[in-house]
Amino acid sequence: MDFFFWGYLKSQDYDDTHFPGLDELKDRIIDKVGETDPEMVQRAFEDILRRLQVCINRNGRSVEYR
Numbered sequence: 739m740d741f742f743f744w745g746y747l748k749s750q751d752y753d754d755t756h757f758p759g760l761d762e763l764k765d766r767i768i769d770k771v772g773e774t775d776p777e778m779v780q781r782a783f784e785d786i787l788r789r790l791q792v793c794i795n796r797n798g799r800s801v802e803y804r
Contacts (some may be wrong), residue, residue, distance in 0.1 A: 742770050742782055742785075743779070745771050746774075746778075747767060747771065747774075750770050750773075
């Protein structure tokens with residue numbers, strides 16, 4: 739979805755001392771996504787839409803967005 743959300747997921751349950759294998763990693767990611775506050779996900783989507791609109795307004799040129 740966005741670099742923010744991926745970083746958020748990693749911060750919730752990331753253990754770099756143990757690689758669980760792909761199946762366990764997938765299950766852990768699915769669990770954490772299911773536990774995520776829906777309002778936070780909504781805000782992240784809204785931010786993506788704002789960034790896209792700025793990009794459209796600038797005719798596709800690169801944008802530093804804050």
